[in-house]
Amino acid sequence: MERESSDPRPILYMVIPCYNEEEVLPLTSKDFLKKLYELIQMDMISEESKILFVNDGSKDKTWEIIKQLAKSDEHFEGISQSRNRGHQNAVLAGLMEAKDRADITISIDCDGQDDINAMDLMIQEYMDGSEIVYGVRNDRGTDTFFKRTSAEGFYKLLTWMGVETVYNHADYRLVSAKVLREFANFKEVNIFLRGMFPLVGFKSTCVYYKRQERLAGESHYPLSKMLALAFDGITSLSIKPIRMITVFGILVSLLSFIGVIWSVVLHFMGYSIQGWASTTSIICFIGGVQLISLGVIGEYIGKIYLETKGRPRYIISERTDDISAEINTIKKSKNGEEV
Incomplete structure (x- = not known):
């Protein structure tokens, strides 16, 4: 369902996932609001535009801060998930909430590392006809050597696996309502x-920016979560690992067949005594290959199992809209109006 409005300026929703961000959120929320007002004053977006925070089951005061922000300015909104579901599900929840209320969405992390001034170029590219605009880092100077090399290796691995991605793009992107539908x-x-x-299609382009240091607090994306995201990316969008197992299995089978012929020949030549080391090595090698192969195949079967259940990808337990409605009701009752 398309939004009907006489205002030619698009309604923008900034979708910002938050998990335990009580240290940085009071700082970056001011920057987001300032940027929103700048875009409104430049007539690039409608005054109905919003900043939508998605609380991903935070255990600190993140949700209380979001509620206070919603009370302080009408351009702030927030939704809270019933529990922690992870960064990707939090972004998805915000996008799905905004798709029927906005013309465009821009997803961005709340840590202040992504350059919010790149939004100007993103919106301009949208006005020029692009339906998806990817925010792409032009360098990784702020990353540690390990993170830089592992991230670049990850993107190259995805490409080799046949997964269509934008190199050095994370989740800072503009998406039109048409694409979201x-x-x-x-x-x-x-x-x-x-x-x-990228699988959805439509016209897309890239905007390049320099990533900054985190303004406050610590990253909530440790190595374990990065590896889990990488594995999800590969197994969710590529079946190449299973094909590699098949090819590797054929090669091992051929080598094993050659080994059988070799052992038979040695037997008839009178050299049938075999050393325990070679036997043990072969058993360990074949056993290791089988366990790794079963693990990879099991990962795919596990994902099929989760997909067949059809469980909801996110559950919203609370909204700042509800809080605003309660405040308006109280105000009306105080003024003697009929509620």
């Missing part, structure tokens, strides 16, 4: 957004 038809539970949006 089509994206809503993607029902998979295992989500890897940076690999899924």
Whole structure:
């Protein structure tokens, strides 16, 4: 359902996932609001535009801060998930909430590392006809050597696996409502957004920016979560690992067949005594290959199991809209109006 409005300026929703961000949120929320007002004053977006925070089951005071922000300015809104579901599900929840209320959405992390001034170029590209605009880092100077090399290796691995992604793009992107309505038809539970949006199609382009240091607090994306995201990206969008196992299995089978012939020949030549080391090595090698192969195949079967259940990808337990409605009701009752 398309939004009807006489205002030619698009309604923008900034979708910002938050998990335990009580230290940085009071700082970056001011920057987001300032940028929103700048875009409104430049007539690039409608005054109905919003900043939508998605609380991903935070255990600190993040949700209380979001509620206070919603009370302080009408351009702030927030939704809270019933529990922590992960960054990708939090972004998805915000996008799906905004798709029927906004013309465009821009998803961005709340840590202040992504350059919010790149939004100007993103919106301009949208006005020029692009339906998806990817925010792409032009360098990784702020990353540690390990993170830089592992991230670049990850993107190259995805490309080699046949996954269509934008190099050095994370989840800072502009997406039109038209794309989101089509994206809503993607029902998979295992989500890897940076690999899924290219599958939707439509005209797209890139905007390049320099990533900054985190303003406050610590990153909530440790190595374990990065590896889990990488594995989800590969297994959700590529079946190449299973094909590799098949090819590797054929090669091992050929080598084993050659080994059988070799042992038979040695037997008839009178050299049938075999050393325990070679036997043990072969058994360990074949056993290791089988366990690794079963693990990879099991990962795919596990994902099929989750997909067949059709569980909801996110559950919203609370909204700042509800708080605003309660405040308006109280105000009306105080003024003697009929509620």
